[in-house]
Amino acid sequence: MRYAALAYLFFILLLIFGFADIPVASADTTANATTVNVSVLSISSLTITPINLTWPILVPGNTNFTYNIIVKNTGTVQLSKFYMTPSTLWDEPGNPLNQNDPHLFASSGFIFVRNASNLTGGGSGITGAAPKAFHVGRIEWNLTDIMVDEVLSLGAGITDSPGVAAPHNAKFGHGWYRNATGNELLWKVENGTRGWCNNSDTILAIKDDPENTSSQSRDFSLGVVLTPGSGLTFDAANRNWSIWSVNSGELDGYCIAVNASCDFIYLYKYDMAGMGWDAFPTCSQQAYLRSDILNPGEEFTMSLDAAMPKGVPAGYTAISRLTITADVGA
Numbered sequence: 001m002r003y004a005a006l007a008y009l010f011f012i013l014l015l016i017f018g019f020a021d022i023p024v025a026s027a028d029t030t031a032n033a034t035t036v037n038v039s040v041l042s043i044s045s046l047t048i049t050p051i052n053l054t055w056p057i058l059v060p061g062n063t064n065f066t067y068n069i070i071v072k073n074t075g076t077v078q079l080s081k082f083y084m085t086p087s088t089l090w091d092e093p094g095n096p097l098n099q100n101d102p103h104l105f106a107s108s109g110f111i112f113v114r115n116a117s118n119l120t121g122g123g124s125g126i127t128g129a130a131p132k133a134f135h136v137g138r139i140e141w142n143l144t145d146i147m148v149d150e151v152l153s154l155g156a157g158i159t160d161s162p163g164v165a166a167p168h169n170a171k172f173g174h175g176w177y178r179n180a181t182g183n184e185l186l187w188k189v190e191n192g193t194r195g196w197c198n199n200s201d202t203i204l205a206i207k208d209d210p211e212n213t214s215s216q217s218r219d220f221s222l223g224v225v226l227t228p229g230s231g232l233t234f235d236a237a238n239r240n241w242s243i244w245s246v247n248s249g250e251l252d253g254y255c256i257a258v259n260a261s262c263d264f265i266y267l268y269k270y271d272m273a274g275m276g277w278d279a280f281p282t283c284s285q286q287a288y289l290r291s292d293i294l295n296p297g298e299e300f301t302m303s304l305d306a307a308m309p310k311g312v313p314a315g316y317t318a319i320s321r322l323t324i325t326a327d328v329g330a
Contacts, residue, residue: 108320183210236281
């Protein structure tokens with residue numbers, strides 16, 4: 001027991017005094033750093049969702065359900081000034097009237113769009129609702145015959161050069177603007193000085209009194225008629241088009257492109273390209289779907305409706321494309 005007690009005492013003394021001289025390893029450290037630098041490639045890209053839109057079995061005289069379209073900047077640079085070009089002019093190259101074939105009509109001719117900024121009005125228009133929806137691009141074709149009770153009030157002859165008569169009514173077109181409301185507006189166009197409808201003195205007129213089931217309106221000598229300088233403004237012309245702005249009435253806010261041969265009119269608002277190789281001259285009523293900057297990763301929404309006027313043959317219309325284009329940068 002005595003030895004055990006001495007060993008225990010020695011251990012206690014060692015704890016108190018002995019460890020003070022035992023060397024201890026140092027806790028010092030050393031470090032360095034490297035830099036990281038990532039460069040992002042400049043890419044312009046936008047994504048549209050969904051990529052396919054189908055409106056099944058539209059009932060003539062009705063507006064179908066609305067699609068919300070998301071446009072997202074999936075690139076690495078800023079985008080701005082977004083516009084939409086439908087393929088209507090490619091998909092509907094000839095007059096489809098009186099031909100019992102729905103495939104001769106472009107699907108895009110029945111689509112309306114509300115832009116990203118048009119949230120509170122902009123006029124009721126013939127669509128009957130605010131915010132106003134505009135055709136993405138619609139053709140209205142010339143009627144082949146003069147209708148019963150139709151009075152066109154064609155203009156008198158004018159002279160292109162001494163001794164050469166070129167009356168306005170030498171070449172003219174006339175037809176209906178139609179949509180799902182059942183209100184139809186009669187329009188006419190008469191050639192300008194050189195015998196075509198792409199001159200500054202071309203005559204475009206629209207009867208702003210709609211014809212419907214309770215009212216006939218096909219006499220240009222009566223009622224409210226929009227004419228150049230009175231509801232309609234001639235903006236510009238090129239070799240294939242004369243461009244007009246509508247400043248009042250049911251079609252207020254639209255641009256109208258009249259083809260040189262006077263065969264049809266084309267209604268649009270957000271189409272800045274036309275047929276690409278044959279772009280439309282500037283129209284004072286045209287606008288962007290969105291003009292503000294869209295930064296990389298940001299998105300905006302617009303809505304599309306389909307509306308079918310009466311008198312279109314049953315079946316599938318021609319498939320169309322809606323191309324959204326944006327400028328790179330501000």
